[in-house]
Amino acid sequence: MGSGLRERGAERAPPGAGDSASSACPSIAAERAAAARGTPAGPHVCFGMEISSHQFHLLEQLNEQRRQDLFCDCNILVEGKVFKAHRNVLFASSGYFKMLLSQSSKEMTQPTTATFQAFSPDTFTVILDFVYSGKLSLTGQNVIEVMSAASYLQMTDVISVCKTFIKSSLDISEKEKDRYFSLSDKEVNSNGGEQPCLYSAGWRAESSPPHSHSNPDQGTCMRGNVWSNFNYYPASQRSTQQQPSKHDQRQDSIKKSRHPGLQQPSDIPHYKSSKLEDRAAEPAGHISQSEDQVQVEAEVESPHVGYQYGQGSDVISRSLAVPQQERDSPRPSSKSKSPKADEQYPSMPSIVGVMGGWAEDDLPRMRFKCPFCTHMVKRKADLKRHLRCHTGERPYPCEACGKRFSRLDHLSSHFRTIHQACKLICRKCKRHVTELTGQVVQEGTRRYRLCNECLAEAGIDSIRIDLEAEAPLEFPPDGDKDSRWHYGEDNKSDVEIVEDGSSDLVIQQVDDSEDEAEEKEVKPNIR
DNA sequence: CTGGGGAGGGGGCCC
């Protein structure tokens, strides 16, 4: 229902009114509309000159009018508290209001009234302040509710920022972060832009925010536990990601179909936890995500986005509105381990042990409750692991294909299955194969086995490959999750690869004994 | 349209 109405609303939307799914800020909407027309936004159009403060002042004026209740033609009732606003601003900022107001647009003479029970007045204050100022005041206490409200109101950018806020509050070490960068650099260098992960592209590469309503006090101020002015630039204004290669596009298509965002963003924490979360606040069926939203989430999921770690007062730069010098400056040393999330981000919900029933010995049993949902676990470590499904943190990248995982065991499983062809089963006929009856076929970074019959059927000639070349995919040494897997770097020159011209296939002779030996050799390195 | 299989992801729990 929601999506249908929303589409109708979008159809009626006047040009430049902004995209329901992606524009939470009117000025942003105007810029996007201009971009869609292939022209620069606003003042650029006629005179080629830009009055950078115009949009900011315009918004400021609208905000002032709202405060003084001037020209307000929309009343929003939230749990008994009345908020005054301008319908055109709401229309341009929220997909929900766009739908609502486009339906009631005929009665323009009467002020529109909307009533909400799904969130608190405080939460709506944050939302409305953002709409009229571009500043989102997030705290560890309100972020979940703000995200929920933004979801309700179909304000994708706000959702994205909330997600990033939560994500950035995780305990991700500096080392890990550096790994992202080095991985990114390496991929860019070695693959000429082929990389399925959107590590460094995005805001960091952005030389200057396209926002013309740059705020003098832009940036964040951490006052106690409160993050104020959690500013950001909408996803659509960030630099575009690098073009994936053919192979990655293929993988991306899979990813996108399965996960509407490159880095598994369907692990959109907010949605993903839905099975456990109390979703009473969400309207039925409004969750369908638009293309824009997918795009936004794909970019937001980029591990670097908005990550500027520091200690003490440096934490300020963690926000999305990273000061320019911060964004351009080199990353801090990877050797300095970042403090735990609890210490660094005290405003995040803490892990709380609760009494969860009774053990067999009639002693109360301590359990740990997830601060984001109703899930309870027996062990703190399990809760820590569980929290990743809310935050979307994926600290374990596959060096071979770049796909990231939230858990090391999942990564290991993925690697064995996809890149090591561990299953002694012919992928085509499903028969068991041995080193004599089958061979490993490499297709891109994927490896699987085919029996000789299926190989012959496919018209693929086999070739004996030096066993040293049999292990182009290595696990990192020494259990360090930050270590990387070297994708044939050392062996590359020795590998005799036979490519099947038609299908980009590479055949390697199966030798199970050696393969297993390789596995044994590899396995200790996983940890 | 449907069922089977592959892959990913989450939880429980052992080491």
Added chain:
DNA sequence: TGGGCCCCCTCCCCA
């Protein structure tokens, strides 16, 4: 406490 295994579920692709 983290790593790893097992189990189960869901999603997606394909025949």
